[in-house]
Amino acid sequence: MSRTAKLKSTKTRRSFLYSDLLTALRSRIANGSYPPGSRLPSLAALTKAFGVSAITVRRALRELVYEGLVQGHQGLGVFVKTKPRIHRVLAGDPDRSIGDEIRRAGFVPRLAEVNQGVIKADDKIAARLGLRPGASIFRHQKQTFANDEPVALHRLHMRPSLARTLKKELGNAFIFSLLKKHNIPIADLRCEFCSATVTEEESKLLQLTAGHPILRVDYTAIGPEGSPFLLGETICRPDRFVFEVNLPQRGKSRPRRPER
Amino acid sequence: MSRTAKLKSTKTRRSFLYSDLLTALRSRIANGSYPPGSRLPSLAALTKAFGVSAITVRRALRELVYEGLVQGHQGLGVFVKTKPRIHRVLAGDPDRSIGDEIRRAGFVPRLAEVNQGVIKADDKIAARLGLRPGASIFRHQKQTFANDEPVALHRLHMRPSLARTLKKELGNAFIFSLLKKHNIPIADLRCEFCSATVTEEESKLLQLTAGHPILRVDYTAIGPEGSPFLLGETICRPDRFVFEVNLPQRGKSRPRRPER
DNA sequence: CTAAATTTGTGCGTATGTATA
DNA sequence: GTATACATACGCACAAATTTA
Numbered sequence: 001m002s003r004t005a006k007l008k009s010t011k012t013r014r015s016f017l018y019s020d021l022l023t024a025l026r027s028r029i030a031n032g033s034y035p036p037g038s039r040l041p042s043l044a045a046l047t048k049a050f051g052v053s054a055i056t057v058r059r060a061l062r063e064l065v066y067e068g069l070v071q072g073h074q075g076l077g078v079f080v081k082t083k084p085r086i087h088r089v090l091a092g093d094p095d096r097s098i099g100d101e102i103r104r105a106g107f108v109p110r111l112a113e114v115n116q117g118v119i120k121a122d123d124k125i126a127a128r129l130g131l132r133p134g135a136s137i138f139r140h141q142k143q144t145f146a147n148d149e150p151v152a153l154h155r156l157h158m159r160p161s162l163a164r165t166l167k168k169e170l171g172n173a174f175i176f177s178l179l180k181k182h183n184i185p186i187a188d189l190r191c192e193f194c195s196a197t198v199t200e201e202e203s204k205l206l207q208l209t210a211g212h213p214i215l216r217v218d219y220t221a222i223g224p225e226g227s228p229f230l231l232g233e234t235i236c237r238p239d240r241f242v243f244e245v246n247l248p249q250r251g252k253s254r255p256r257r258p259e260r
Numbered sequence: 261m262s263r264t265a266k267l268k269s270t271k272t273r274r275s276f277l278y279s280d281l282l283t284a285l286r287s288r289i290a291n292g293s294y295p296p297g298s299r300l301p302s303l304a305a306l307t308k309a310f311g312v313s314a315i316t317v318r319r320a321l322r323e324l325v326y327e328g329l330v331q332g333h334q335g336l337g338v339f340v341k342t343k344p345r346i347h348r349v350l351a352g353d354p355d356r357s358i359g360d361e362i363r364r365a366g367f368v369p370r371l372a373e374v375n376q377g378v379i380k381a382d383d384k385i386a387a388r389l390g391l392r393p394g395a396s397i398f399r400h401q402k403q404t405f406a407n408d409e410p411v412a413l414h415r416l417h418m419r420p421s422l423a424r425t426l427k428k429e430l431g432n433a434f435i436f437s438l439l440k441k442h443n444i445p446i447a448d449l450r451c452e453f454c455s456a457t458v459t460e461e462e463s464k465l466l467q468l469t470a471g472h473p474i475l476r477v478d479y480t481a482i483g484p485e486g487s488p489f490l491l492g493e494t495i496c497r498p499d500r501f502v503f504e505v506n507l508p509q510r511g512k513s514r515p516r517r518p519e520r
Numbered sequence: 521c522t523a524a525a526t527t528t529g530t531g532c533g534t535a536t537g538t539a540t541a
Numbered sequence: 542g543t544a545t546a547c548a549t550a551c552g553c554a555c556a557a558a559t560t561t562a
Contacts (some may be wrong), residue, residue, distance in 0.1 A: 043528070056551085061528090066471065067471070072527090074558030076528080078527090080532055091507070188506075189507040192503065193453040195455040210282055213498070238473070245350075245451050246449070247450075260535060302546060314532085471556080
């Protein structure tokens, strides 16, 4: 045998080969046996070392890719990724743009416009903006890169009237900075966090295989009069982002204690 | 052929069979051809209908499972899931417990304690709570179910002194209600959202296969004196939860105590 | 420049295990 | 016990990308 114990074979087993291999590889990455930037043994080497078939190794590798721990390149190998996450703080400070935070994580940020234009709002978008279904709505799509790796896709929906003011600059600036620059106040920002998997369009733009999980933030900016005027979606690589919010709790839980 | 066009075969193709099948099945679910609760055609039927091999169908099905659109049961079939999501609002109102929100989504909530006890804090936990590494810390784990399906796993870390007050009730109640009941005020709640994949322990508790993506919320409760006193983690099925927060934007320097 | 070798990634046919009816 | 169905696993083939001779 030698360095690598073969995985247990199939009789009356309660764990699965791909799962055992997955945790084995995970722990080797975690403990530094496969340090960041290094190449994993080739598929052929792994099948031999662990005594399993190629399809089993492939599955474990794919899960590691979904997890963001490794990245494969055809003809080259599978490499352990360095893992600094972009820490996105949604804190009511429009100065903290996503570009700053990409830089703070040690990457070089880049912004690229995907497309923009007026479309007809579907029912959901219209409802959220308080418009009738089918109303004309301006949509803008752009992408952010970190060290030239696409990490997030940004979609904005707003009324054409607002778009007239902003559209020229949307390709090169981040939305909250723009709103601030034009003195358009936001009274409230409602955010929704969920995860999903890429659609076909997103998989091309983010360079991910079909079925790759993503982290998604939907936000609604509400004006001082209480009406929503801007919808945003951020679809991002889950291995690249953490979102942070602060919620001051001056709600009703206070036992009216005398302060200080 | 007949009703179902065979997928294009391999010559000079730029899309992949599993991906085409994935989008085909997704759209059939979306447009109601496969309504919620119904059974998908068996694996054998799908291989025949689409003219692809079993492994290709399996892969597409697994992605659909990760997506939360379907759920397989051995010996029975693959079923389209009904998709009401639990809408978790973190809004500074401790009365909105997760149990209420599960009920609001149309499910019957259930709570089950997994385990609890005093352990030694690892470096990360200790740092976040302002303790020295290795300090004794109380950990509590429980699970929530929606219609007896496990949907989330909850981990709490707190100092043993605080645990003495709460530990008896932690198994049957939700943490924010408990804090309110015992008049323990929270001044600030810091939340982090990210997605990841299940660990081995989590996969068993949540009944998910290894590698299944999850949505994770880490929160830190901060007392009136400004020091963190409670860490919480919620690991949940991504197809079952949306988290919502409201961020009032009071200009650039937000007054700490607005009124009074 | 071309050809061979290596490596990832998709795909096929088949076998086996396990849960349900 | 028999049939059906999901799920893992094997050996093999081929396409695409990269490196090397």
